[in-house]
Amino acid sequence: MESLGSVSESDRGAKEIKLAPAPPGEEEVDHEAARPPYIHAMLAGGIGGLTGDMLMHSLDTVKTRQQGDPHMPPKYSSMGNTYYTIWRQEGVRKGLYGGVKPAAVGSFIGTMAFFGTYEWSKRWMIDYGVAPSISYFTAGLIADLAAAPVYVPSEVLKTRLQLQGRFNNPHFDSGYNYRGTLNAMRTIVRHEGFGALFHGFKATLWRDLPFSALQFAFYEEERGMAKRYVGSNDIGLPLEILTAATAGGMAGVITTPLDVVKTRIQTQRTDTSSSPPNQPTSSLSPSSSSKHSTPSKSTHTSSSHSRPISTASPSTAVRAHGAATLDTSSVIRGLRIIYKSEGIWGCFRGVGPRGVWTSVQSGTMLVLYQQLLKWFDQHPLVSNNAEDL
Template sequence: MFSLSSSIPVVGTHGHPGEGSLKFQQQPNRYGSTLPPPTSSDSNADSAENAYSPIIHCMLAGGIGGAIGDSAMHSLDTVKTRQQGAPSTPKYKNMISAYRTIFVEEGLRKGLYGGYSGAMLGSFPSAAIFFATYELTKRQMIDEWEINETFSHLTSGFLGDFVSSFVYVPSEVLKTRLQLQGRYNNPYFQSGYNYKNLTDAVMTIIRREGWPTLFFGYKATLSRDLPFSGLQFAFYEKFRQFAFTLENKTFDEDLSLSSEIVTGAAAGGLAGIITTPLDVVKTRIQTQLPEIPENSSRTQQQQTLTSSITKGMITVYKTEGLIGLFSGVGPRFIWTSVQSSIMLLLYQVALKSLDSKLSEENRF
């Protein structure tokens, strides 16, 4: 969710065939917990349950990590949205010049951080819902049903994305429209939107287009985020295994801070590049206007898309080529890689802090 949007499954070292002796030892990265391993002679199921962090801790840590990660990268996300939503605008073609142009013309708060209120409306709750769903599903599948761990984590990530999507998709629609608009009565860029603020955007959309508009691009968003989460998980697992080998550490030890950052960034960035065409179609569907003025020039018109992901990708490819499908890939790569690292790192730090406080309380 980690939108994604904040849909990023937090995964680490997991049990592998032949590692039965490590299964219920203290493994902070596997369970997302720093609680000491159980010392009683309870059953394996009880031991596994005790080794996990409380779900409420996962929700709080995930929400904090997601909100801070999204906040840090929002300005770059705005540049990406402009590039994808206004592909025929020359001043937004280059990422660096687009960043500078938006800042100079529209400022930081209303320009680069336009739509921030819409993003925060769904960032914390959607991340919290994702991590709660992810953790509950993972624990059930691995410990109760004894299903393959890789499949369990993939399924848990997909399900976490799906459940949290009911929160983050409306937030995404509001965010992208406000980002594409920029300033109210913006003299530097005409997107077709002109909302005074977040409340006005919600009321105007519902009054003029109906509340289902808040879920425009729902299928496109899921089609982007589910593959992103799956790919990021697969890459992250492989990169972490390589990192453990490189640092000559066992799976129950912690990786260095630099390895945690690099593995998360590489996984998120690579998955972000591959899913860019889906992100382009999602952005176009969510920000397209109901009608295009007939007196608009051909170059200014953005081809109207249907709600079909496949047809949308074909339309973009026919009208803009491969470059159109990968518009905004630079900002998206940087955004997904840095946001993934920030979110994963903050999630782990927050979770350790919460679990440490719980351990201290249990001593008294």
């Protein structure tokens, strides 16, 4: 997350980094002393985040399928197998890019909110004498909190649409069957309540806050090493990509268990979802109100479990469907359930696609963010005096 402020760090914070001495007669240019106007930072962040998310959306779908697969044994055994199977059976638009609309809206608006909040809170803390490293860390947490109310509902819609695939999907029974984004939103609100759009809110924060903190710590250290190696604040595009990608990838791998819990909480279904459409239920599954009824095997889940979603890992042995359920919204309890039923590999289900996704997405977003800031500096949308507004 250090990259979010690397272009706009104050003089006080920038002087913390000691670079190789400049040649005689030349002064070291401190690119981090500049503070771009908020509108520049927000647009650069929004465009960068949107580009990174759209570029890697298909891989995010692969990760979601692996983490939320309710079948036993799991249908998808590896990242390559999952990608090929979804593409062959369901295609690109409805399969690999299912849920892309809510993902795009949530990514752009949420990232704009993130970068705007990050820049404001970071500058405020630095101006009041808070150490730059603490300012970056704290600003990243505050920015995630600010973006979450926008991001979480779009994440719920995106995740469910990714898990279901195409409408009336004959190849994968996820328990969901929406006609599209608006239909999914209406169905969720009508049968599960408005609060269902915020399922996994705490779990999302549990995942994103540590991710942002780790990404910031890794990226700050790597950029510091790169600057000392190059002897300049301008480390060049190859090192910008390398530092951003490795920081995001490492943070993504470490926080995979929290991502697994978040995905399961947002996609778990109520027990009444298997009942016929003509039976009134308090939490009706979208699939039960459509032509694509849930296969009879899903009704064999134990009635004692209110949320029968399988937590099986691709590496676990075949067991009865519904033997392990995640009947909780607690992150800690969810991790315990997964660990006891599946072991450590169950907690890291989907780690491959998540590691690749966060690496490429972070590299794309952070590098594009900095390049766009440079472009906006040459073609300003507002006067430089507006940066203090």
